[in-house]
Amino acid sequence: MRKARRLLLASAAALALAASGCAVGGGDTSGSGDNGAGGDSKSGKTVVTFRLWDDQVAKAYEKSFQQFEKKNTDIDVKVQLVPWNDYWNKLTADVAAGNASDIFWTNTSNFGIYADNANLLDVGSVLKAEKKNWKPSVVDLYTRDGKLWGVPQLWDSIGLYYNKKLLKQANVDPASLRWSPNGKGDTFLPAARKLTLDAAGKHPGQPGFDPDRIKQYGYNASLDAQGVYWNFVGSNGAVWQKGDRFATDNPKTRASIQYVVDLINKYHVAPSAADTNDNGDKTRDLFVQGKLAMFESGPYNLKTIEENADFDWGVAPLPEGPAGRVGVVHGVAAVASARTRHKDAATKVLSWLGSAQGQRAIAAGGYAFPGVTADEGAFVDYWKKQGVDITAFQKAASGKTFPAPVGPRVNAGATAMDPIMKEIFLGRTPVGKGLADAQRAGNEAIKE
Template identity: 50%
Template sequence: MLSRRRLLTALAATGAVGTAAACSPSSSNGGGDDGEDAKTLTFRLWDETAKPAYEESFQAFTEKTGWKVAITVVPWDEYWKTLSLDVGSSEAADVYWMNSANFVQFQESGNLMNINDVVTEGRDKWVKSVVDLYTRDGGLWGVPQLWDSIALYYNKNLTDAAGIDPASLRFDPAAPTDALRDAGRALTLDQGGKHPGDEGFDPNTRTQFAFNAQADRQAIIGPFLASNGAQWQDADEKYSFASAEGIAAFQYAADLVNVQQIAPSAADTNENGDFTRDLFTQGKLALFQSGPYNVKNIAEGVGDTFAWGIAPLVAGPAGGKSVIHGVVAVGNARAGDEKKEGIQELLRWLGTADGQRPLGTQGVAFPAHADAQGAFVEHWSGKGVDVQQFITATNDTTPADRGAKSNAGLEAAMPIFQEIFIGRLSAADGLPAAQEAGNEAMA
């Protein structure tokens, strides 16, 4: 599964800005009619892995309604730039994927259909946190498709050998040590078999790492700050993470890299957000905090080389708080009248359990319809993987990014976050600067 299905922001884990598409907007997305059958709709998403699931769904939709659906995948690094150009030139797809960091700018421009006017039945079956995320100005601006939360993948061979219970891990920045740091030392080895703190330990020759502390907003930064009692944004949607609690949590996470030396260097993870996931599948990382968007990657990458499982995310003084996010399918409000009936039909179909079930049966993601979520659980259970911890994580959550320019805000803050993780800035200096830069970008 492509890591670019990571749902929280329009940035890669590295914070890099996506590049523009090489082709012109009209040639890159197939959004216009261009002689197509009048009964053909266009659908755009950014994840190649999800395409077969939608092909299965749309086959049933066509049999039911007569409307055909042509799917286009635009890679994540091109998606948002291309979408903005296409919307501006009236070449956007009829229905397309949207995330929370970007939907407000399209909603405020009048480009999205109000789902309240389209879907009248079955909405109570949609995951409430996703509905809330896309509700604004009295309307709902997308049909929830899938959701994710955060939990802890662990290499059972490594944790068993070290006597570590992954479900018992906790962190506390105010304490001299804690379960995560203790486990981290036991799970980190250099080429001589020494642990951090041992005489002669050489971090430059580490062959095994403990934990994926890195500048990842959804899997690391958000949960660590919230689990230490920090708030990401205030009621006015301005960043407020540079509190005493936020600074303490951020410095703690960065110290796992630079002081405790139990996490890989930020010189690697800042440049490649998937570096730690790949270490995990190679058997070189014991604990990998991430979302269900990586289940397929891990299952395919690990194969039969070692036993692994999924435990609760690492909890802090305020508990273990997961970022919950979801993707919606939005309707193009500026499509021609000849398409609007079909778009509304497709949106209604995408809001049903039957419309979403292939996302679960093919192991792509948790569908957002309650009656289809079991399909994802059953798919992975059949392969020996228990994904229940992701469901449990929804019981204690922290909000995803909100606001019309939240993508711009995170784009401004992320390079400063990376400087903290690489050790060139302290959290006390860097986090207020990141908060100021992010709020200026969102103003």
């Protein structure tokens, strides 16, 4: 899997890592400039350092900054690539020591603590005119206490990848699916059952169906927050957070998670959590192997699916819930260190990063949806040339959305919740008790 672009991770604990949206992976740090804050180069140019974790998107930034430097000959932008596994620990240490890069990538799980501790420049005050050009949902994610702290760079929404042949054989229309926690008007579960087959060709609910010998699953229900269960929570009109505190212990959230868990343990239309809790790639791999018919995920998996699936596939909207089609939108932003020694030069780079010209290489290269709305068409066109219609992702981001958790210590809370959530999905802890325990553990952790 190309882990690089995913913005959030598959489990609740993975909030500490990000996607996804995008497991997120990095690459080698060599050849990308020295770590730490910028300075003055031997040529007399002002050096502005830019840190990120994504080795693929770094290539697009290199192209972008070449154009920037032609227009700003007195500034040299050094791209610093730090692997995902080291990124946040290194950033925390560098910020504390005053050695952070002038500009660096962040996600919603991590920026809050830096904003609250006055470690970031107030982007909204220095780039007022540019704000109108950015994806509103991502702007909202990085607005805290009335101030905008980041320039949107990439964003992910969620759609439903599907195997065209398998759905046609089962006479399932992926664009018309609807789920219901009480079963009334539910077309999603019946479709998932029709698309699930055991070794004898029987479907769940049929006499003789063997849940231990499933050869084809209908759907990827799993402990994937961004890709799966937050979308059910949102489309049921429920919440995961209130303010910076977790609020999972409520009737609608319980009903949403119960529905997802039942898809696994009661109806057997999704792989066992024993196989997916600690392997976020499992269901994606089953999909590209033709062993899973519907795969709910984001554009961060487009290239992997394109490169590995040998069947016709498409992307449909999310299943509709009681509150409509509501999915997670998450984004990566570029933020600037409040202790940069070159505020004017860093502001020029930030302005470039927030422009259509500055983000075009990201979009046109098919890496991700850009934070600048004017460039979205270039990303859509890239995939259109590959024969893939990705407008479902755009529509998901333009409609009602579900916010990814935020707060200065949201990672600590999510880490505390993770083992409880795993037990819920394994079916060993009742959903109601588990969500109450998870809420309590998460909120205790963010207080420490």
